[in-house]
Amino acid sequence: METAGSIVLEVNGISHSFEDLRVLQDISFTVNSEEVVCILGPSGCGKTTLLRIVAGLMPSHQGNILIHGKDNGRPGTARQEIGVVFQEPRLLPWRTAAANVALPFELVGKKASETDLNLVNLALGMVNLIDFGGSYPHQLSGGMRQRVSLARALVTNPRILLMDEPLTGLDVVTREELQDEIIRIWREKQMSLLWVTHDPEEAVFMADRVIVLSNRPTTIKTVLDINMTRPRLRTTREFAAVEQELRQLLA
Amino acid sequence: MVKKLGMAALAVLLFWLVWWAIAAFSNSALFPTPWQTVRALWVIITSSSSWEHIGISTYRVVAGTAIGSAVGAVLGLSTRYWHFMEITVKAVIYPLLQSVPTICWALIFVLWFGLSDTTPILAVASAVAPFFIINIWEGLKELDSNLTEMASVYTSSRWRILNKVIMPMLYPYIFAATRSSMMVAWKVVILGEIFGAASGMGYMLSIAFGSYRIEQVFGWTLAFAAILIMFDYGIFKYIDKKFIRKWKPQEV
Numbered sequence: 201m202e203t204a205g206s207i208v209l210e211v212n213g214i215s216h217s218f219e220d221l222r223v224l225q226d227i228s229f230t231v232n233s234e235e236v237v238c239i240l241g242p243s244g245c246g247k248t249t250l251l252r253i254v255a256g257l258m259p260s261h262q263g264n265i266l267i268h269g270k271d272n273g274r275p276g277t278a279r280q281e282i283g284v285v286f287q288e289p290r291l292l293p294w295r296t297a298a299a300n301v302a303l304p305f306e307l308v309g310k311k312a313s314e315t316d317l318n319l320v321n322l323a324l325g326m327v328n329l330i331d332f333g334g335s336y337p338h339q340l341s342g343g344m345r346q347r348v349s350l351a352r353a354l355v356t357n358p359r360i361l362l363m364d365e366p367l368t369g370l371d372v373v374t375r376e377e378l379q380d381e382i383i384r385i386w387r388e389k390q391m392s393l394l395w396v397t398h399d400p401e402e403a404v405f406m407a408d409r410v411i412v413l414s415n416r417p418t419t420i421k422t423v424l425d426i427n428m429t430r431p432r433l434r435t436t437r438e439f440a441a442v443e444q445e446l447r448q449l450l451a
Numbered sequence: 452m453v454k455k456l457g458m459a460a461l462a463v464l465l466f467w468l469v470w471w472a473i474a475a476f477s478n479s480a481l482f483p484t485p486w487q488t489v490r491a492l493w494v495i496i497t498s499s500s501s502w503e504h505i506g507i508s509t510y511r512v513v514a515g516t517a518i519g520s521a522v523g524a525v526l527g528l529s530t531r532y533w534h535f536m537e538i539t540v541k542a543v544i545y546p547l548l549q550s551v552p553t554i555c556w557a558l559i560f561v562l563w564f565g566l567s568d569t570t571p572i573l574a575v576a577s578a579v580a581p582f583f584i585i586n587i588w589e590g591l592k593e594l595d596s597n598l599t600e601m602a603s604v605y606t607s608s609r610w611r612i613l614n615k616v617i618m619p620m621l622y623p624y625i626f627a628a629t630r631s632s633m634m635v636a637w638k639v640v641i642l643g644e645i646f647g648a649a650s651g652m653g654y655m656l657s658i659a660f661g662s663y664r665i666e667q668v669f670g671w672t673l674a675f676a677a678i679l680i681m682f683d684y685g686i687f688k689y690i691d692k693k694f695i696r697k698w699k700p701q702e703v
């Protein structure tokens with residue numbers, strides 16, 4: 201176990217283009233253990249691209265990614281260390297919620313053991329779906345599906361979760377409920393979160409640190425530390441002030 | 452439902468009536484009446500040697516479809532993984548399988564393998580393989596790359612991603628291919644047996660034909676149609692209802 205404050209993820213000078221479209225330009229930052237870092241940027245600026253590069257799902261043209269000091273240039277290199285939650289739940293429709301959560305174990309290439317089954321139940325419990333392990337995705341609401349997807353990311357006990365606007369498709373009530381719960385899980389698991397969003401309010405609620413991106417070609421505009429105590433209330437003046445500051449930075 | 456059944460019964464009745472009318476009108480030894488045909492069918496289904504022939508044909512259909520599906524599926528999938536195979540299958544193998552008439556394959560196989568099981572089985576396999584290639588391609592086109600990307604977070608093994616994520620997405624397509632293949636396979640097997648085998652339903656048909664026992668030709672034809680309908684409506688409809696419809700991805 202690393203101590204709080206040690207570096208979990210290091211993003212070094214990432215640049216990337218799609219053909220002529222220059223998307224990311226020299227992006228560098230670090231994420232410490234037990235820290236929530238939000239990437240806040242306008243739609244289309246390259247947030248998803250950045251997260252895919254960090255997850256090792258695609259190579260970048262320049263720069264490198266270190267997770268616990270190890271290079272994560274290829275898919276699967278850091279599979280023990282990271283979990284990913286995408287904007288869509290990406291569940292296998294022919295599998296039950298529990299079988300979806302167990303998928304990472306099968307993909308790693310081992311027969312599901314009893315410990316794994318316990319971990320699956322633990323993960324489902326953590327996202328409050330303990331009674332829904334036998335349900336199929338189409339029987340669940342959008343919020344519940346995203347919970348299953350979160351459980352699947354948690355089941356391997358990663359040190360850092362990469363989240364790509366995981367709550368964007370959900371209604372406000374469900375979204376705030378899940379924000380609360382993810383913060384609770386984050387505290388329990390003592391892991392790091394790299395959270396991508398285009399929503400300043402979400403960034404203020406979640407982040408210890410917000411990395412604000414510019415329009416394309418995308419660079420880091422500013423980094424803002426948020427030192428508000430948790431649990432945070434969305435209704436305080438301090439909250440509104442920081443949110444306002446982020447909105448101006450984003451514009 | 453009841454109304455539909457009633458209509459179907461009416462249609463069948465009408466079919467028999469028209470048949471009977473034509474047979475009675477032509478009054479020819481070359482056009483047996485429904486009654487003569489049913490009697491011939493009765494002789495067929497009450498003789499154990501006929502069932503042997505039916506069994507042999509069924510075996511050849513199943514074996515040929517199994518070989519054709521395996522080869523077709525592997526060829527279809529290979530185009531996703533190897534550029535060389537993509538070119539070869541798309542430009543040579545698929546067009547060849549698709550365009551050469553089954554009867555030509557059957558003739559070639561008779562020359563190579565003589566009158567044996569191999570000839571009808573390979574004829575079936577070569578007729579069936581393109582169905583699998585094209586259906587696998589169809590499935591691969593619709594493949595949800597979001598899901599394969601999700602899977603590659605956890606593994607770099609293409610084999611496991613194929614096994615756990617891609618193949619299950621292709622099952623409905625493979626089922627569709629199997630279903631349409633079976634229909635073709637039965638027709639091909641009869642053809643292959645008529646001049647490429649010394650047993651099976653096609654062989655019996657050709658013997659009846661060769662000895663001008665026209666009511667037996669009709670009898671075997673009827674038996675053949677019955678088996679085909681049983682396969683499609685009985686077995687495949689059942690599997691479709693029971694498993695495949697549930698399997699088809701609802702949007703998530």
Ligand SMILES: Nc1ncnc2c1ncn2[C@@H]1O[C@H](COP(=O)(O)OP(=O)(O)O)[C@@H](O)[C@H]1O
Pocket residue numbers: 218221223241242243244245246247248249250
């Ligand atoms: N695979 C790709 N090929 C070509 N262009 C892409 C690809 N992926 C993303 N882009 C483009 O790169 C830009 C950034 O995309 P993305 O990373 O999805 O942005 P964001 O997640 O911030 O909305 C967009 O203009 C998008 O159209």
Ligand SMILES: [Mg+2]
Pocket residue numbers: 247248249364365
């Ligand atoms: Mg995005």
